[in-house]
Amino acid sequence: MIVTLIVVCEVAFWLLLAGGLALRYLAKMPRAGAAVLLCEPVLELVLLVATAVDLKNGAEPDWRHGLAAVYIGYTVGLGRATIRWVDAHVAHRFAGGPKPPKPPAGARERAVHEWRTAGRWVLAAGVAIALLQAAVWYVGGDAATGTLRMWQQKMLWVIGINLVIALSYTLFPKKPAGPAAGGTDGAAAEAGRTGAVEADRAGTRPRH
Template identity: 40%
Template structure:
């Protein structure tokens, strides 16, 4: 039975690779979609094989329970795995957009979605275990002890999502920059203002006497330059974390 499970897993990925290769390399999208639609057939073959083996009188073993675990997670996560492979095939062979790496809130949301998928996998796997117990004609103690696996995996997945969400929230709160007011020098030209960013801008105006000679005016009067070194701190929209500091020098002539 373990060999059959491994064979079904290998066949599952072979069908996915064949479908995506047909879709992007051979440019036959309908045929590729048809091949991808065959992935549930692999799970159905495993379910029928496990049920027939138990119905013929074979004693229930851990491998039968493992087949139920595999089927539950294969159905719950199958679409996501195909989508994961599809994005990378499209990027590599069809000039598609690059895979997006998630951070911050987006990553935490994805973790909680995985918790939901794990709950669905646990429900489906438990139903398959019950079905195998019904059709079995021999002892089924090995199947009944498999239920705890779903509970353990679901608890671990939930704790991981909660830990990641709380840890990132504390990190963002601890590193959030303070809002500051730009300081303008007395020689600020009329109507000139310092640039503002979303969070935190500091500016420092320097008189013309502090400028290098090549930036300093040659005479006196209205053409006296005054420069501003403005520190711009951008923020990452997905995490709220402060980004790199950019320094911009603006020169005004009075």
């Protein structure tokens, strides 16, 4: 039942997202679209309650309950970012909005961007770990909770990987692609020197 409910919630998430954006940009009903998008958290609440009821009825904790916790964590940590990403692309495609920006090229700006992304993943994994721990306490110490602990370990790996990626952009910043040997200032200086030489050859360069 839990796996089926997860699939239903995932499908409903994208249906609500598509419906909300269609109302906002195609039907020109922004308030109705916003109201539909605000229904998204209800899906996570339904899944959380269903998981708790399933455990309370004596179901042995397994990978399905762990997956439900991870799904809820993902929607909490990255659900809004996902909606904003899709919204920006739909606005650009159907409403003449600006082209969605790419990750910044500057070293400092890119590092900040990566830390923000890592923060969302850390939040998602942290929520999942907390829900998994709550499930462990909920079913009691005598139940087999090894699968839930395994999911917690996986979430710790998710946190570690994202922190390493963000840290790498801080310690080893990537230089943005651009003109070599001095960039714009170097090119301007070179143009100035070339112009001075040409003026001198033509006899128009002022003498001091």
